[in-house]
Amino acid sequence: MGTVSAVAPRARALWALLLASLGTAAGQPLGGESVCTAQPLAKYGITFTGKWSQAAFPKQYPLFRPPAQWSALLGAAHSSDYSLWRKDQYVSNGLRDFVERGEAWALMREMEAAGEKLQSVHGVFSAPAVPSGTGQTSTELEVHSRHSLVSFAVRIIPSPDWFVGVDSLDLCDGDHWREQVAVDLHPYDAGTDSGFTFSSPNFATIPQDTVTEITASSPNHPANSFFYPRLKALPPIARVTLVQLRQSPRAFVPPALDLAGGGNEIVDSLPVPETPLDCEVSLWSSWGLCAGPCGQLGARSRTRYVRVQPANHGAPCPGLEEEAECVPDNCV
Numbered sequence: 001m002g003t004v005s006a007v008a009p010r011a012r013a014l015w016a017l018l019l020a021s022l023g024t025a026a027g028q029p030l031g032g033e034s035v036c037t038a039q040p041l042a043k044y045g046i047t048f049t050g051k052w053s054q055a056a057f058p059k060q061y062p063l064f065r066p067p068a069q070w071s072a073l074l075g076a077a078h079s080s081d082y083s084l085w086r087k088d089q090y091v092s093n094g095l096r097d098f099v100e101r102g103e104a105w106a107l108m109r110e111m112e113a114a115g116e117k118l119q120s121v122h123g124v125f126s127a128p129a130v131p132s133g134t135g136q137t138s139t140e141l142e143v144h145s146r147h148s149l150v151s152f153a154v155r156i157i158p159s160p161d162w163f164v165g166v167d168s169l170d171l172c173d174g175d176h177w178r179e180q181v182a183v184d185l186h187p188y189d190a191g192t193d194s195g196f197t198f199s200s201p202n203f204a205t206i207p208q209d210t211v212t213e214i215t216a217s218s219p220n221h222p223a224n225s226f227f228y229p230r231l232k233a234l235p236p237i238a239r240v241t242l243v244q245l246r247q248s249p250r251a252f253v254p255p256a257l258d259l260a261g262g263g264n265e266i267v268d269s270l271p272v273p274e275t276p277l278d279c280e281v282s283l284w285s286s287w288g289l290c291a292g293p294c295g296q297l298g299a300r301s302r303t304r305y306v307r308v309q310p311a312n313h314g315a316p317c318p319g320l321e322e323e324a325e326c327v328p329d330n331c332v
Contacts, residue, residue, distance in 0.1 A: 036145045036146070036170075038148075038173075038175055038177050039145070039177070041142060042142070042177040042244060043141070043142050043244070044142075044244055044245060045140055046073075046127070046138060046140070046150075046240065046241070047136055047137070047241045047242075048127060048130070048136065048238065049135075049239045049240070049241070050070050050132070050133055050134050050136070050238050051133075051235070051236055051237055051238055053134050055273070055312065056274070056275050057234075057275060058275060059226070059308065060197055060198055062198050067133075068133030068157070069129065069133065070129060070130040070154050070155070070238075071129050071154055071156075072129045072154075073139070074098065074104055074125075074153060075141070075150060075152025075153065075165070076111045076121050076123065076124050076125070076150075076151055076152070077121070077122045077123050077141055077149070077150055078120050079122075079146055079147050080168070081120035082120035083151070084152070084167065085188075086167050086168075087210075089210055090191065090209075090211075091190045091191065091192065091211060092107070093106060094108075094109065094110040095153065098153065099155050099192070100160070102155055108124060122142065122143065122146075122147030123147075125152075126139060143172070148172035149169065149170055149171075150170075151167050151168055152240075153165035154238070158198045159198050160196075160203070161189060161190040161191070161192045162187050163188055164186065164187055164188065164237060165185070166185070166240060169183065171242065171244075177244055179243070180242065180243045180244070182241045183240050184238075184239050185236060185238040185239060186237060187213070187234070188213055189212050189213075190211055192205055192209075196221060196223045196224045196225070214226050214234075216230075216232070217229060228276075230276055275312055276315075278314040279306065279308060279310040279316055280306070281304050281306055281307060281317060282304045282306075282307055283304065284304050284322070285302045286302065287324070288302065290326035290327060291328060292331060293331060296328075297327065297328075298325070298326050300323070300324055300326045301321060301323045303322075304320055306320070
């Protein structure tokens, strides 16, 4: 009996250890992600800065109807169970409506539903639109130790279905919240409209494609508004900065320029990059009639016109008219 009484406490101890291990494993994020052990709540100020200037992006730069501008910023603080958008994946119906037409209601309902049913969204945040290609907008957001990821999207206006944003940016670094984070933003194609230019008419992509990054050479088509074959990479079209708030959120003011900020300043101290834009001309027209006196060689000509004027020290335009000798068709 003494042996049985000694084994029973040991078995109970092992069983308790097993339950504790299972409970700990169930609370771990999926995919080997790190666990956030920081204080439960943190507040951040988020500032979006548009860098979409005519100097940096001279090709087909929208000047009117409508001019270059940014939509409202719409995002969420969430856990790894939720995704607002992701490269190489399909966008939701709500995000499609937002990036194509600027309609945010369906997307907000999707985010709120994920918070109510799945408890994967801690809160939704938004910031006002920017009425020009260069400008700032800001707001505040709250993150939680179980919802430390931030995602958002801003529509590029005008465009078929292009946007910028961040996907699942983690503001928690182990046992503490990150003080300040800055990210350069580049354009993405939502995969729902097949337009090539800023002002392309609505042309639905059927079947729908996945989210792809727009680069200087992709889509590889000269009609594309972001096609700059001389560049290895596009300059950032926008930038987002998140700063942890130490005071009352009502007293939040976007951080001022910090020249010693190690590249995290909100307003760049460097000059705006000037992207070279080469001249683009049309194809040659057909040759004109050959004119000249009988018994002698005549001349004929053809022309072409400028489709895109060069900018920022891009390649100049070639000749627009060409002549060649010929035998007169109807000599005089």
